[in-house]
Amino acid sequence: MTPIITLTTDFGLKDYFVGTLKGTIYKELSDAKIVDISHDISPFNIQECAYILENAYKHFPEGTIHIVGVDSEPTPENQHIAVLVNGHYFISANNGVIGLITSEVQPEKVVELNIPNPSHGSFPVLDVFVQVACHIARGGTLEVVGKPFDGLKELREFAPSATDNGNKIIGSVIYIDNYGNVVTNIHRNYFEAYRKGRDFELNARTTKIKKIHNKYSDIINFDLERSQRKGAGDLLALFNSAGYVQLSIYKSDLNTVGGASTLLGLDYRDTVTISFV
Incomplete structure (x- = not known):
């Protein structure tokens, strides 16, 4: 064969x-x-x-x-x-x-x-x-x-680095996909190794995020009325299917309303940091 x-x-x-x-x-x-x-x-x-x-x-x-x-x-x-x-x-x-x-x-x-x-x-x-x-x-x-x-x-220039005695991870954008999702070089395993259960703040340009989801729909609280829920067009961070931290606009279209890359002004090699508190 x-x-x-x-x-x-x-x-x-x-x-x-x-x-x-x-x-x-x-x-x-x-x-x-x-x-x-x-x-x-x-x-x-x-x-x-x-x-x-x-x-x-x-x-x-x-x-x-x-x-x-x-x-x-x-x-x-x-x-x-x-x-x-x-x-x-x-x-x-x-x-x-x-x-x-x-x-x-x-x-x-x-x-x-x-x-x-x-x-x-x-x-x-x-x-x-x-x-x-x-x-x-x-x-x-x-x-x-x-x-x-x-x-x-x-x-090695493409690898994330930990600074401030492990209190901060400095990563970068490695890929923009077809939906405009921004993929970083920070893998879940690397993130968890330094997090150690602590709260954190993810910073990308002027954007600050304090939660990373496991799937896109985790952004929606289905216990709330539809008018009060987050949904299409809202920003989230998640671990993508490859295990990397990714910034996304829920149900975005890069060719119409735009994706995370255009709406956040992020491009290949731009810096993304995670600070643990």
Whole structure:
């Protein structure tokens, strides 16, 4: 049974790039199963790519091969690598995406790709990554296409930090989703490790929030009359399905009334802090 091959890129769908990848894979493996995770990653946005890929790959069966087409041009500091993590194969440039995914999971194997007669054109995802993916899909090993590598790039700048003797967490916005929800890099586990049962205040620009919900509808007190309840258009913070602190406008529409990102004036890398009291 041929394993699934996933594609995560910043190519968009206007151009021929995604179709070319799929066509080439099918030429090599006529029974291939290809799944698009996303082609709408913001150009060269490593953190966004890692966030989407980290929260998607876990839902695929072990043995799945993930091609990562973001910032993939090889340089002496951006090597091409293949990594085995949690039974999944990732083929990427060493740009920090895989380092973010493996920040809490030890990879089983990491190799720097060294395939024979590689094409050094402007489309390395096609020229190199697809070749390696098809090799693995046929049952090939990483040792054949690469040599052991211990320089996996880690981007610590994207991690939250605790200051003031653990009384404050300083995080940042790592992703704005399709609804305009603002996702921070503060995970529930990190938050709880420093909270220790204390009250807190979350600050994002001029916004202050003192409660984090577990789901969107938690904002509604169904014991109140409808006219007295919070509801559509109201701001809330919650732990999203990936476990990260997220700011949302309940039942928002980014294309009409706006979402949390536009209404709060928050964008990628903006600071969000949590102070414990």
